[in-house]
Amino acid sequence: MDTRAPHTTELTDAERIDWLRLIRSDNVGPRTFRSLIRHFGSARAALERLPDLARRGGASKPQRIYSEPDARTELEACAKLGVRLIATGEAGYPPRLSELDDAPPLLGVRGTVDVLMRPMIAIVGSRNASGAGLKFAAVLARDLSDAGFVIASGLARGIDQAAHRASIEGGTVAVLAGGHDKIYPPEHTDLLHAILSHGGAISEMPLGYVARAHDFPRRNRLVSGASLGVIVVEAALRSGSLITARLANEQGREVFAVPGSPLDPRAAGTNGLIKQGATLITEASDVIQAVEPIMGRPIALREEDDEPLAPDPAATDRAGIVNLLGPAPILLDDLIRMSGASPAVVRTVLLELELAGRLERHGGGLVSLI
Known part of the structure; x- marks a missing residue:
């Protein structure tokens, strides 16, 4: 097994159930999942050790471990909705997303899988966007789509939906903050269905999960992580789009910003990004010139900690x-x-x-x- 990624080939049905049980158990996030897999060798072995590890950590009550019947029920419900739970390294898992230290071990994928394997550019921005911002986001998305890029965004109101709508024919990917059956905002359900005809939707959350405020930054890391770079079209000073830009920087992705009027508060965030070193863009060719040199490079897999876990600390x-x-x-x-x-x-x-x-x-x- 390659220690730089938990798995690089097709999971068996039994392994997929074990992986789902582990990642859905209490207090097991993506980083913890990877540590457990590396140390114990398999999800099944890790599941057996969870109660003891939680007890040693001072758990105040027994840890909830996702049951096998629940995992099978979730997989059946996903299949009925056309959602596949794909593991890192399997076909259909966005390659650049798999680089992240906190890449979801299992990603719920719906739509055209091939689109998820193509180079992506994220376009994000204000929900309360100006008419000019909406128009420019659509122009950028259409031009980048025509150049062969897949447009990724978060299915939100404003800039996100403008970017999605302009790139439906060429392929666009909606990154969901909730489960595949709990679309937010609800009025974009029809937009999502249109996206799925040529593109895809991804989520790390289980079916039935309704997104809350703290889930959107988690969603944003997937938007930037799956992409070569992130374009911020409009963003106020406290915009969630600035969180996406910060995450993109941390992930080593390119950050692009569209300049705006100093008199428009919706441009304050993007103008600030430019001052901080983001690449100023005024057309799609600016983005293409910046990402072309890195497109041909092999993906640098994330580096894992060389140190193993200790058997039982003193x-x-x-x-x-x-x-x-x-x-x-x-x-x-x-x-x-x-x-x-x-x-x-x-x-x-x-x-x-x-x-x-x-x-x-x-x-x-x-x-x-x-």
């Missing part, structure tokens, strides 16, 4: 690491240095705390105690 090490943690985020490297424990011990204690629901992971390798 009580003194565990207490020392927990004592260093608090509500303020701290870098993993600083935690290792200050604790004096080995990287393997620190990572193991953090994994135990996370499974117990006591740890929160932030971007940039930061962790904090809940």
Whole structure:
């Protein structure tokens, strides 16, 4: 097995059920999932160890582990809706998305799978967009689509929907914040159906899940992560589109911004991005020239931690690491240095705390105690 990705070939039916059970169990996120798979060798082995790991992390109540009947029921419901749960490395999983440290182990995919394997450019922006912004987003999307790029966006009102509508024929991908059966906003259900005729939709959330405010940044990391670059057309200073731009920077993606009038608050965010180093664009060719040099490069798979997990950290090490943690985020490297424990011990204690629901992971390798 390639340690840089949990799996690189087709899962068996039994493996897919085990993967689904593991990622749907309490306090198991994408990073934790990968750590468990690497350490225990399989999802089934990891599932057997979850209760003990959570107990060692100080869980206040028994951890909920997703049952096999529930996993089978979810897979059957997905099949009825035309959704496939695709693992990282399998055909249909966007290649650049699989690079992310927090790439979803299983991605719910609907529509034309081939589109998801093509180079993508994300277009995002204000929900309360100006007429000029909507028109320019559509022009960019159409021109980039004509040049062979797939347009990715979040199916939101405003700039997102304008980009989707202009690129339906060439292929566009809607990244959903909720489950495939809980479309937000509801009035874009017909737009999604039109998208699926030539493009696709992806979500990491289970069927029946209704998106909440904190789910949209999670969705945004998939929009940027699946793409070569992100274009921000309009964004106010506190826009969610700026979160997408920040995530794109962290993921090593190109960030493009369309300049706007200093008098329009909907351009304040994009003008700010340009000041911070984003590439100013006024036409699709600006984007194409920037991404062409990197399109032919092989995808650099994410680097995994070389250190394995520790079998069972000593009580003194565990207490020392927990004592260093608090509500303020701290870098993993600083935690290792200050604790004096080995990287393997620190990572193991953090994994135990996370499974117990006591740890929160932030971007940039930061962790904090809940």
